[in-house]
Amino acid sequence: MGGAPEDRSTEEIYQRLRDEDVKLTNQRRLIVRILAQCQDDHPSADELHRIVREEDPDVGLATVYRTLDLLERLDLVQTLDVGDGRTRYELATGLHQHHHLLCLQCGKIEEVDQDLLGAVEDTVEKLAGFRVVDHELKMFGVCCDCEPEEQNG
Numbered sequence: 001m002g003g004a005p006e007d008r009s010t011e012e013i014y015q016r017l018r019d020e021d022v023k024l025t026n027q028r029r030l031i032v033r034i035l036a037q038c039q040d041d042h043p044s045a046d047e048l049h050r051i052v053r054e055e056d057p058d059v060g061l062a063t064v065y066r067t068l069d070l071l072e073r074l075d076l077v078q079t080l081d082v083g084d085g086r087t088r089y090e091l092a093t094g095l096h097q098h099h100h101l102l103c104l105q106c107g108k109i110e111e112v113d114q115d116l117l118g119a120v121e122d123t124v125e126k127l128a129g130f131r132v133v134d135h136e137l138k139m140f141g142v143c144c145d146c147e148p149e150e151q152n153g
């Protein structure tokens with residue numbers, strides 16, 4: 001959390017919803033805003049609901065699910081499955097751009113905001129004649145909080 005309270009992507013999402021003739025109810029606005037705020041935490045619907053309810057106790061879990069479904073259908077939200085049985089959500093960031101690092105000890109999810117796979121994509125295209133437009137990469141390991149000691153001392 002923290003950082004800029006209202007970034008550009010929130011406004012872009014509101015605009016997309018208006019373009020799609022989706023009614024921008026206060027509850028939908030709130031859900032989008034909270035999702036943008038806790039984007040880095042990759043919340044599940046339950047977690048998102050808990051935070052949303054701190055601001056508006058009238059928002060039901062079903063509304064959160066329906067809003068997430070709607071955003072996902074419009075490609076504004078993407079889901080992430082880290083294998084713990086919960087679907088996590090984040091605002092869609094566009095093609096190729098980010099990968100997830102999953103700590104096996106504390107469960108933290110970190111992001112790498114670079115593609116890094118250009119050479120792999122070139123090879124795939126040459127070998128298989130397949131043009132890559134997107135990919136999803138999850139790396140499992142141990143984060144620096146769980147394994148802080150430096151090897152190069």
Ligand SMILES: [Zn+2]
Nearest residue numbers: 096115117118
């Ligand atoms: Zn790529």
Ligand SMILES: [Zn+2]
Nearest residue numbers: 103106143146
């Ligand atoms: Zn960790």
Ligand SMILES: [Zn+2]
Nearest residue numbers: 090098100111
């Ligand atoms: Zn992410």
